[in-house]
Amino acid sequence: MSAIGLKFGFAKPWRVKPRHVLPGFRLSLGFTLFYLTGIVLIPLLALLIRPIELGPLGFWAAISTPRVLASLRLSFGMAAAAAVIDSLFGIVIAWVLTRYRFPLKGLLDAVIDLPFALPTAVAGIALSSLYAPNGWIGSLLVGYGIRIAYTPWGVLTAMIFISLPFTVRTVQPVLAELGLDVEEAAATLGATRLQTIARVVLPMLLPAILTGAAMAFARAAGEYGSIIFLAGNIPAVSEIAPLLIVTKLEQFDYAGASAIGVVMLAASFVMLLALNGLQSWAAKRR
Amino acid sequence: MSKRFLNPTEDPLWLRLLLGAVAVGFIAVLLLLPLALVFKEAFANGVSAFWTAIVEPDALAAVKLSLIAAAIAVPFNTVFGIAAAWAVAKYDFPGKTVLVTLIDLPFSVSPVVAGLIYVLVFGMQGWFGPWLIDHDIHILFAVPGIVLATIFVTFPFVARELIPLMVDQGRDEEEAAATLGATGLQTFLRVTLPNIKWGLLYGILLCNARALGEFGAVSVVSGHIRGVTNTMPLHVQLLYDNYDYAGAFAVAALLAMLALLTLVLKSLLEWRYADELAASHRH
């Protein structure tokens, strides 16, 4: 163990000036950093420092009103639920697409990416018409006393729609590369099919499942376009946090909007860190 | 003669039918039904009604603005994506992981937050707001703001496609070209570009689809001035909120057709050039 540490600790001589065989290092990295800073980092900095004018107490006051708290709870709570539901269906869909052969499979596979390609406003009005009490699905459900449009369940439905591709597309390639031989090995060792799936297949898919769930959660929590048409946007009931940012901006409450924005951004960072952690965990097991 | 058992890696028929039905049913209800509804509503009054709604001046202005935003955002992010992937894949430098993470950041930021940050920079109460007003420069509630918001939300598409692909390919071929006397530009055009062209196209395709369809970020910075700062998705919202369902679904159907075209091209690329796309798409 210590020999490895020594090998990497002192073997490399110090270099004052990095030299590269290929040209363009300074140009490509320079442009990358310049563009990243201008488009992403400086504007994000504007968001991060905006709530400073409120002071810590003012910031807390801005995000702890019942309406703001309710919207954050709704956005993150429903996003978590959507991530779990999409992960479950995502595993099943990825399994069916990689393991079974049936007609029109290619078509089904391509359709998975529809939520990526379809503008969210289009998804929003379509889902809204579909789940409205007089819509194709809404009219069926209304008989059972279930209302989706203009309720928090509308938020969940739109989130499930928007996030499905993430869970399918992270599990699918891993499943495809998972050799059949590990399953065969488990069978020759006496495992039942159920034991093989529970102890071998699912644990091997776990990093991908968690990665997909984290991406689905991040996307759903920030989603705006498809939800606002379907949710009814009743304050403290079906009003999501991004919509409240828009509302506050329309009232020129920049600081209040920024306070919510900072909370959303912090959540994005946490998810990004979690995703990076998952990635290195998955890489270690490869 | 032996009895026929299930292969140990094969699921029993009932399970296959069950899982297949769950998968197909879920996709049909969740994804296909909304798509079908868009087209049904758009063509409910015939093709001519659809066409009238599309060629209406405000709708055409929205189409034009969406195309302008995409026409600026996509090339910018393409150049950035190539530069970033070249830097990350061909050289070693400290902080590389942080850089790659930051490039992905716009993906995990809510579109509304993406719009908000530009309001905070260019808005009336923003950093440059007063200066911009003094010099009569319009960024917010005008085309430049829409373009900037579009650039932000489509920022990582090309880069995240090219980075894994070029990291995978390493630098052997470029180094070989260098030993044979090629200049940097020659190396890029004759060696690197042919190797990444399908991945690049794939990234551009997705970038373009998102640029045309972006709603939340653009909505915050647009100001919703009908016929002036409304993109196609914003126009859909405007018509829908004004109870012009036929018009809303007509424009929505146009966007849905673009989405379907994107999916067709994407599947074509994945199917035809699977080996030349990043590993994550080889399924």
Next chain:
Amino acid sequence: MSLTVDSVTKKFARFPALNGASFVAPQGSFVSLLGPSGSGKTTLLRILGGLEFADSGSVRFADLNWLDMPARTRNAGFVFQQYALFKHMTVADNIAFGLRVRPRGRRPSKADIARRVKELLALVQLPGLDDRYPSQLSGGQRQRVALARALAIEPRMLLLDEPFGALDAKVRKELRADLRRIHDHAGVTTVFVTHDQEEAFAVADLVAVMKDGRIEQYGTPADVRKNPRTPFVSEFLSA
């Protein structure tokens, strides 16, 4: 308790993989299936392991109608060419897997499983590597773990599919000797697939030379080498 393979045939979608393969292996013997790629040797081995199904023919082993049993209940240890180790489990967990998935009544206690894992690691000469993950092992070490895992279930039969194919020559020789030692120690009937004749002759009691889904010649290494029965065998052996 000998293994009797009788006229096994198997057709894949387009080509016949096995065309009536037959041989008899006495209890505790070590048989090598030798042949070029496409000769059907791996298909035959997978049929013995329950991973593939014969179209016709029969296999009897220890008075059991072997083909009527699913892979799970055959209790045949199978060693794969690419190891097929469970990447998310430690070496010890890999080896213990076959014991832990047994129904409760036949499952050894935790202490017994731990003891068995230790014994097997010693047998394959990897003591102390219990807590490593497969990704932290060399190719040769991985194949030793795969062997230990297959032996953990106290198999009635040991099946090896080109187990050393992915390893370099020096490691192959070491492992080959160890495999023979372990076979003699366990006394279990072993079928070993290889395309390397030196390996086949060095390790086996009996060699079956295969071609086009049939067994061209079957006998002791000395016999096959001295009296090749068909032009194919003599050509294959001189190559």
